[in-house]
Amino acid sequence: MGKDAGGAERKPRIHTMEQLSAEIGVSRPTLSRYFQDPAKVSRSSVERIERGLERVEYVPNFFATRLNRKSTGMIGVIIPYLNDLFFTKLMQGIETAAMEAGFTVITQCSHADPRVEARAVETFMSMNVDGAIVAPLGNQTNTEAQERLDRRLPYVLVDTRPKPLMHVDYVGTAHAESMRLILNYLTRVGEPPVFLAMPRVNFNAFQHEQIYLEAMAEKGLEPRIIGTELIAEGWHYEAHGEAALSAFFARGDFTESSILCANDRVAIGALRAAARHGLSPGSQRRGGLRIAGHDDYPLCPFTVPALTTVAQDLDAIGRAAVDRVIAKIAGQKSEFDHSVELFPGTLKIRESA
Incomplete structure (x- = not known):
C-alpha cells in the first residue's frame, strides 16, 4: 500500500x-x-x-x-432550454421530490430542437428509465416521439400541453385564471393593457395571448396585441421584447400605457426598452407606463424596476409531476386514466406596475 x-x-x-x-x-x-x-x-x-x-x-x-432489478430507480426528465432559470427552478422541484422518493433523475435538454427532443426520448427508452417527465417544445414538439414514449413508459407532461398531446397526463399552472389575475389588476390601476406578444414558438405564450383576448372581450374592452412578428432569428424572449417595444417608444407610442407581456423574459426586454428611452414604468401611483409579465422568473425581484408578475408554483408542479409518474410506475394508474392537475398562480405586485 x-x-x-x-x-x-x-x-x-x-x-x-x-x-x-x-x-x-x-x-x-x-x-x-x-x-x-x-x-x-x-x-x-x-x-x-x-x-x-x-x-x-x-x-x-x-x-x-x-441489472437484475425490475426497477432502474431512474426518472428521465426533458427540458427545452438550459439557459432558462424558469426550467432550472422547475428541475429543482422535480429533483427534490424524486430524491425524497428514492429515485435518481437523469436530465436531457432538447435545446429547442424537435430532433434533439426525439433523440432524448430514444435515450430514455434505451436506458429503461422507470418513467419520464417532459416539458415539451410547445407546438414545435415532436409529437410522434412523445406518443411513442407515452406508449412505452409512465409519462407526464409539465409546463405546457400542445393540442396533439391534450390526452396525456399533465401538471401545470391554471393559466386562464392566472392571466385574468394580472389583467384584472392592471385594469384597476391603469388603462386596459396592451398585450406584448412573441412569435408563435411558445405554446404557453400563445395561450396567454388567447386568454387576453377572451378576458378583454368579457370586460367589453378593445384588445391591442403587438409584437407577434419575428424581428430576427432567435429573438423570441428578452431581445424580442426590447426590440418590439423600443420601436413603438421611438414613435412615442405606448409610453403611458399598461403593457402585459407574454411572459417575464419578454417583459425583461420591455423594461430594458423603457430604460433606453428614459421611461420609468410604475413610477406613477395610478396610470402611466406599467409593464407586467407572467411566470415569476427568478430574476424578477432584481430587475430595475422590480417586475410585477404572476408566480407559477414550480415546487408544487415538480412534486406533483413526480408523484404522478411514481403512481404510474407502481401501477396505481391505468394507461387510460389520464389526469390534469393545475395549480393557481399568485400575483406578485412590484415596482414596474
Missing part, C-alpha cells in the same frame, strides 16, 4: 465487485443485495461490508447494481 501526496496511506483501489468480494470476504450476491438495498442484508454482513469499504477505494457501478 502506497502513500498519497499528504503522506497518508493510500487505500487499495477496487474496480469490480468480484475484486471487492475477495478483498473484504463477503460473497458477490451479498454485496449486490447490499448495494441494491442494505435492508436486504443481515446486520452482521452490513457491518462487515461497511468496515471493508472504509479500507478500500471503491465506487459501485450505478447500472451494474440495477
Whole structure:
C-alpha cells in the first residue's frame, strides 16, 4: 500500500465487485443485495461490508447494481432550454421530490430542437428509465416521439400541453385564471393593457395571448396585441421584447400605457426598452407606463424596476409531476386514466406596475 501526496496511506483501489468480494470476504450476491438495498442484508454482513469499504477505494457501478432489478430507480426528465432559470427552478422541484422518493433523475435538454427532443426520448427508452417527465417544445414538439414514449413508459407532461398531446397526463399552472389575475389588476390601476406578444414558438405564450383576448372581450374592452412578428432569428424572449417595444417608444407610442407581456423574459426586454428611452414604468401611483409579465422568473425581484408578475408554483408542479409518474410506475394508474392537475398562480405586485 502506497502513500498519497499528504503522506497518508493510500487505500487499495477496487474496480469490480468480484475484486471487492475477495478483498473484504463477503460473497458477490451479498454485496449486490447490499448495494441494491442494505435492508436486504443481515446486520452482521452490513457491518462487515461497511468496515471493508472504509479500507478500500471503491465506487459501485450505478447500472451494474440495477441489472437484475425490475426497477432502474431512474426518472428521465426533458427540458427545452438550459439557459432558462424558469426550467432550472422547475428541475429543482422535480429533483427534490424524486430524491425524497428514492429515485435518481437523469436530465436531457432538447435545446429547442424537435430532433434533439426525439433523440432524448430514444435515450430514455434505451436506458429503461422507470418513467419520464417532459416539458415539451410547445407546438414545435415532436409529437410522434412523445406518443411513442407515452406508449412505452409512465409519462407526464409539465409546463405546457400542445393540442396533439391534450390526452396525456399533465401538471401545470391554471393559466386562464392566472392571466385574468394580472389583467384584472392592471385594469384597476391603469388603462386596459396592451398585450406584448412573441412569435408563435411558445405554446404557453400563445395561450396567454388567447386568454387576453377572451378576458378583454368579457370586460367589453378593445384588445391591442403587438409584437407577434419575428424581428430576427432567435429573438423570441428578452431581445424580442426590447426590440418590439423600443420601436413603438421611438414613435412615442405606448409610453403611458399598461403593457402585459407574454411572459417575464419578454417583459425583461420591455423594461430594458423603457430604460433606453428614459421611461420609468410604475413610477406613477395610478396610470402611466406599467409593464407586467407572467411566470415569476427568478430574476424578477432584481430587475430595475422590480417586475410585477404572476408566480407559477414550480415546487408544487415538480412534486406533483413526480408523484404522478411514481403512481404510474407502481401501477396505481391505468394507461387510460389520464389526469390534469393545475395549480393557481399568485400575483406578485412590484415596482414596474
